[in-house]
Amino acid sequence: MKILVCISHVPDTTTKVKFVDGDTKLDANGIQWVINPWDELSLTRALELKDDASTGVKSVTVAHVGNATTEPTIRKALAIGADDAIRVNAEPTDAYFVAAQLAEVVKKEQFDIIMCGIESSDYNNSAVGGMLAEFLDIPSVSAVSGLKIENGQAVITREIDGGKETVTVPTPFVAIVQKGIAKEPRIAAMRGIMMARTKPIKLYEPVAVESLTEYVRFEMPKPRAACKFVDPENPKELITLLQNETKLI
Amino acid sequence: MSVLVYTENWDGKFKKLSFELVSYAGKVAEMMGTTTTAVTIGEVSDDELKLLGKYGANKVICIKSDNLKNLDSQLFTNAIAQVAQSEGSKVIVIANNNSGKAIAPRLSVKLKAALGSGVSQLPLNLSPFTVYKRAFSGGAFAHVVLKTDVKIIALTQNSFDIAENSKDVKIERIDVQIDAPKTVVKDVQKQAGKLLLTDAEIVVSGGRGMKSPDNWGPIVELAELLGGATACSRPVSDEGWRPHEEHTGQTGKIIAPNLYIAVGISGATQHIAGVSGSKYIVAINSDKSAPIFEVAQYGIVGDAQKVLPKLVDAVKEIKGK
Ligand SMILES: Cc1cc2nc3c(=O)[nH]c(=O)nc-3n(C[C@H](O)[C@H](O)[C@H](O)COP(=O)(O)OP(=O)(O)OC[C@H]3O[C@@H](n4cnc5c(N)ncnc54)[C@H](O)[C@@H]3O)c2cc1C
Ligand SMILES: Cc1cc2nc3c(=O)[nH]c(=O)nc-3n(C[C@H](O)[C@H](O)[C@H](O)COP(=O)(O)OP(=O)(O)OC[C@H]3O[C@@H](n4cnc5c(N)ncnc54)[C@H](O)[C@@H]3O)c2cc1C
Numbered sequence: 001m002k003i004l005v006c007i008s009h010v011p012d013t014t015t016k017v018k019f020v021d022g023d024t025k026l027d028a029n030g031i032q033w034v035i036n037p038w039d040e041l042s043l044t045r046a047l048e049l050k051d052d053a054s055t056g057v058k059s060v061t062v063a064h065v066g067n068a069t070t071e072p073t074i075r076k077a078l079a080i081g082a083d084d085a086i087r088v089n090a091e092p093t094d095a096y097f098v099a100a101q102l103a104e105v106v107k108k109e110q111f112d113i114i115m116c117g118i119e120s121s122d123y124n125n126s127a128v129g130g131m132l133a134e135f136l137d138i139p140s141v142s143a144v145s146g147l148k149i150e151n152g153q154a155v156i157t158r159e160i161d162g163g164k165e166t167v168t169v170p171t172p173f174v175a176i177v178q179k180g181i182a183k184e185p186r187i188a189a190m191r192g193i194m195m196a197r198t199k200p201i202k203l204y205e206p207v208a209v210e211s212l213t214e215y216v217r218f219e220m221p222k223p224r225a226a227c228k229f230v231d232p233e234n235p236k237e238l239i240t241l242l243q244n245e246t247k248l249i
Numbered sequence: 250m251s252v253l254v255y256t257e258n259w260d261g262k263f264k265k266l267s268f269e270l271v272s273y274a275g276k277v278a279e280m281m282g283t284t285t286t287a288v289t290i291g292e293v294s295d296d297e298l299k300l301l302g303k304y305g306a307n308k309v310i311c312i313k314s315d316n317l318k319n320l321d322s323q324l325f326t327n328a329i330a331q332v333a334q335s336e337g338s339k340v341i342v343i344a345n346n347n348s349g350k351a352i353a354p355r356l357s358v359k360l361k362a363a364l365g366s367g368v369s370q371l372p373l374n375l376s377p378f379t380v381y382k383r384a385f386s387g388g389a390f391a392h393v394v395l396k397t398d399v400k401i402i403a404l405t406q407n408s409f410d411i412a413e414n415s416k417d418v419k420i421e422r423i424d425v426q427i428d429a430p431k432t433v434v435k436d437v438q439k440q441a442g443k444l445l446l447t448d449a450e451i452v453v454s455g456g457r458g459m460k461s462p463d464n465w466g467p468i469v470e471l472a473e474l475l476g477g478a479t480a481c482s483r484p485v486s487d488e489g490w491r492p493h494e495e496h497t498g499q500t501g502k503i504i505a506p507n508l509y510i511a512v513g514i515s516g517a518t519q520h521i522a523g524v525s526g527s528k529y530i531v532a533i534n535s536d537k538s539a540p541i542f543e544v545a546q547y548g549i550v551g552d553a554q555k556v557l558p559k560l561v562d563a564v565k566e567i568k569g570k
Binding site: 235 | 259319320321322323326345346347348350351352353354355357358359361362363364365366367379382383384385386387388389390391392393394395396397403431432433434435436437438439440441443445447450451475493494496499500501507508517518519522525528529530531532542543544545546547548549550551552555556559560562563564566567
């Protein structure tokens, strides 16, 4: 069994973003780039499955659509333990474009399980995983919080409103993961970092696909009213304020 | 050329989210000078379907099929796509919740329709069709042009006020041609009757500053008195102090209640990413310089153990309990 983990390259989650060129572009100055948190957890789960010989998982590959500047992020995934990597050499323009590129990769390389995160922390589209599955005309399971392999069959836990379901789907399929898929992201050890230097990153040239959306402008969240402080000895005043000003209670 | 809105139902019932979606779709249809069609999948009574007319649906289509009993992203997408095509829909509105996220991206590829997700306002412009959406995990918003003829909008829950807009609604029940599902449900664990965190309009949330799981009594009591739900920060669920489904933030639930009360929560960016859509934020924290006060409109600097019981009493008083 072969697993593909799709990784998005995003600003560190503590970044306070700023925009340039008339608020049309992210100001990349000083940004630390990381693997999207969900994708780090997907990778961790994929490696756990590979570590367990009974699952029959033979390899874990990571794929990313991005230009050469994203290679450190890909190397990090290799250092964490991915066997090899694929980079589609293109500036990602939207989720549709990215999914179309990944679909070409999957068609050529053939994977059994493809893992995507529920959301990329930058453009927040929650779209690539489902789009990829539709391009390939294969099943996708969303809100996946658990993935096991029992007797060669993928057993999936997915979140539903007010609970969870255990489901199975035939391979190949796309698992769109969220909280629960792995406990803590695996960290790269020194040995992994050394080994990552020689692991292969296969380059794919992009196929011609138009993007369907265009981010034309960014704006900062509307400033919130300054905090009104209430005397800790008299919290009742807070309730009065909430009653009178917000009318919510 | 109507606006199509997919309204999920829960065991044959709609909820506030359904009415939000229909109200939103109705307003978009008004902007475009067209009508609104709602589509739902499953067994739903006529009376329940008619409710959607109250919020602006001109027509409600109810799809029934034995193959559509459980969510199978591929099949649900096919069913909705068939309706969108027969209705000639130019805009499709769907919730940006678990099931919406399972369906909308597939629908986007199937219909080659641009998708804007995490949308929290009416379209800014019809030509070019521009939506306003969450970006950078709440750190910013983006104006996004949906460039295709058919567009899909995935609306953030609780971002649009429901508005009555009664229509003489036409109900249509249809069967669609659908294969057998590939997603097989083996087991369901569900807590019935509990207010979902994502549906709650008031949320009381505790962080590490609560010190111990034994101190949660007043948080739960406050939430109950206010008719809300409880939430927590990530370390709290990691420690097993509270159940995982309460974990709020970038890597937990993203919520947008009207009122979010954060107790003993420092206000890390990753936590705020999950609650920045709240209309009002209240913070109770012993440290005046905690970042949570930068996003809060009301604050109390004090010890949660001392403040909470007094708050509970004050709420009891106004609720007459
Ligand atoms: C400098 C720069 C500028 C960019 N400008 C834009 C822009 O203007 N508009 C835009 O939409 N995107 C832009 N991107 C790309 C963006 O980072 C994403 O790769 C892509 O758009 C998907 O984001 P999303 O929110 O749609 O992902 P989602 O659909 O939320 O992502 C879900 C999952 O899909 C997978 N995934 C996402 N992106 C990739 C990827 N690139 N490669 C492999 N797997 C991936 C991951 O598993 C992720 O968890 C830009 C990236 C960079 C570095
Ligand atoms: C990739 C990534 C993703 C993450 N995702 C999330 C996420 O989804 N959600 C999330 O919450 N976190 C997330 N985190 C963790 C986040 O960075 C913070 O560590 C976390 O939010 C802190 O939780 P806290 O506010 O409960 O605890 P702390 O930061 O320890 O804050 C406790 C607060 O309680 C106050 N306090 C102490 N005693 C009292 C008292 N007696 N009365 C009142 N107040 C008191 C303190 O002043 C302090 O402000 C993520 C981190 C990373 C790196």
